[in-house]
Amino acid sequence: MKKLLMLLLCCLPIASAIAGGAKESQPVTVRFTVAFDTPRFKYYENAMSEFKTKNPNINVVLQNESWTEFWAKLRAQTASKTEPDVWLYVQTFGDEWLDKGLLMPLDDYISKAKDMNMSDFVETALKGMTKGGKLYGLPYEGGSTVFTFLNVDLFKQAGIPLPTNDWTWDDAKRIAKEIMAKVPTVNGGKVYGFGQRMPDGEWQTANYLGSWGAPFITNDADGPKYLLDDPKSIEAMQWIYDLHAKDKICAPIDETPPNDWTLWLNGRIPILFHGAWSIPTWLEGCKFKWDMIPFPKGPGGRNVVSIGGYFVISKSTKVPQQAFEVLKFITSAEQNNNIVGKSGAGIPAHKSGFQYMSNELQRAAKIMFIDSSPIVSFAGLPGIYETQSKEFDLGMLGQKSAAEIAKVCAEKARQIIKENYGK
Numbered sequence: 123m124k125k126l127l128m129l130l131l132c133c134l135p136i137a138s139a140i141a142g143g144a145k146e147s148q149p150v151t152v153r154f155t156v157a158f159d160t161p162r163f164k165y166y167e168n169a170m171s172e173f174k175t176k177n178p179n180i181n182v183v184l185q186n187e188s189w190t191e192f193w194a195k196l197r198a199q200t201a202s203k204t205e206p207d208v209w210l211y212v213q214t215f216g217d218e219w220l221d222k223g224l225l226m227p228l229d230d231y232i233s234k235a236k237d238m239n240m241s242d243f244v245e246t247a248l249k250g251m252t253k254g255g256k257l258y259g260l261p262y263e264g265g266s267t268v269f270t271f272l273n274v275d276l277f278k279q280a281g282i283p284l285p286t287n288d289w290t291w292d293d294a295k296r297i298a299k300e301i302m303a304k305v306p307t308v309n310g311g312k313v314y315g316f317g318q319r320m321p322d323g324e325w326q327t328a329n330y331l332g333s334w335g336a337p338f339i340t341n342d343a344d345g346p347k348y349l350l351d352d353p354k355s356i357e358a359m360q361w362i363y364d365l366h367a368k369d370k371i372c373a374p375i376d377e378t379p380p381n382d383w384t385l386w387l388n389g390r391i392p393i394l395f396h397g398a399w400s401i402p403t404w405l406e407g408c409k410f411k412w413d414m415i416p417f418p419k420g421p422g423g424r425n426v427v428s429i430g431g432y433f434v435i436s437k438s439t440k441v442p443q444q445a446f447e448v449l450k451f452i453t454s455a456e457q458n459n460n461i462v463g464k465s466g467a468g469i470p471a472h473k474s475g476f477q478y479m480s481n482e483l484q485r486a487a488k489i490m491f492i493d494s495s496p497i498v499s500f501a502g503l504p505g506i507y508e509t510q511s512k513e514f515d516l517g518m519l520g521q522k523s524a525a526e527i528a529k530v531c532a533e534k535a536r537q538i539i540k541e542n543y544g545k
Contacts, residue, residue: 152444153182157187271412295369334361337349351528402466
């Protein structure tokens with residue numbers, strides 16, 4: 123009996139080691155949530171299948187939500203402390219998580235990773251998720267901003283040379299008027315100098331104000347500030363509203379068909395301010411020759427902002443190392459160049475991926491980063507954008523002045539800032 127007891131006691135450490143080893147080899151689950159259209163989501167499904175093959179002990183639960191459902195669900199999950207480990211983050215929409223300290227800093231994990239080439243990432247994209255000297259997200263795209271598309275055929279019909287990279291808002295206004303006078307109709311429809319809703323009240327507003335050297339929003343050590351009611355900003359917005367209501371150069375906001383895309387594809391707009399996200403559609407749908415140049419300069423020069431898409435890790439994750447492995451894999455040059463570069467879904471986050479893009483996207487990548495900087499944003503901006511969009515429409519219709527609109531928007535913005543930051 124004593125010998126049996128001794129044998130059992132000797133076996134206990136071995137059994138414990140075996141049990142411990144079995145526990146360590148159990149797969150760890152990482153929840154990864156995104157919000158992409160179906161074609162792009164398939165690329166991520168394929169990537170995660172490849173990841174699983176290379177990392178059998180990490181089980182990735184990949185979830186795709188619609189854009190609206192994604193943010194609503196994420197807020198509910200955050201409130202109940204059940205947010206995903208890794209998730210899609212877009213500036214101006216995700217700032218409440220960054221500003222409230224709900225994201226995991228990545229610097230320590232990156233410093234220990236031996237197979238990451240951080241210098242290959244687009245610098246502007248990395249700056250966009252750096253706060254207080256720490257990096258909180260890795261980009262899945264190099265960034266998006268607004269630049270100028272030109273309908274070359276309309277310019278030729280009007281006998282007007284294409285503008286150069288140094289063109290100004292005064293040039294744009296003059297050219298638009300000349301083309302409307304010389305080519306009044308195309309394909310049975312009226313030709314307009316510019317598109318509709320310029321700007322549309324969202325993040326692109328900063329580009330228009332920047333041309334006047336006018337402030338829009340800031341977010342520094344003193345906290346966020348909203349400055350649309352600054353005199354320079356009011357001056358800039360009134361000049362833009364007058365293009366709509368007074369000069370009648372822009373397509374009316376109640377025009378049918380009711381969007382820039384259709385009017386542009388119908389060949390009825392010579393100058394359109396849009397982003398690289400539209401290029402795949404232009405390549406497939408435009409029946410005319412088109413070209414690209416930077417956003418025009420104004421009295422304050424040219425100051426465009428770049429908005430980026432990222433993947434982040436929740437600070438509350440129970441599996442930080444495994445979550446980082448997923449993040450590192452999906453934002454690697456190999457995966458990013460395949461998902462974004464080769465698919466034509468935007469500007470890759472890695473400079474090495476530019477070679478896989480169409481010639482048009484490669485040109486856009488060079489143009490869009492001229493005089494650009496990361497967007498300034500803060501928590502609550504979507505609510506501010508909603509107010510701006512409604513008010514801006516009234517300015518374009520000539521029903522309100524820029525000063526009246528700025529007052530309404532500023533009151534709403536400062537109320538939202540107070541709700542989110544207490545000041």
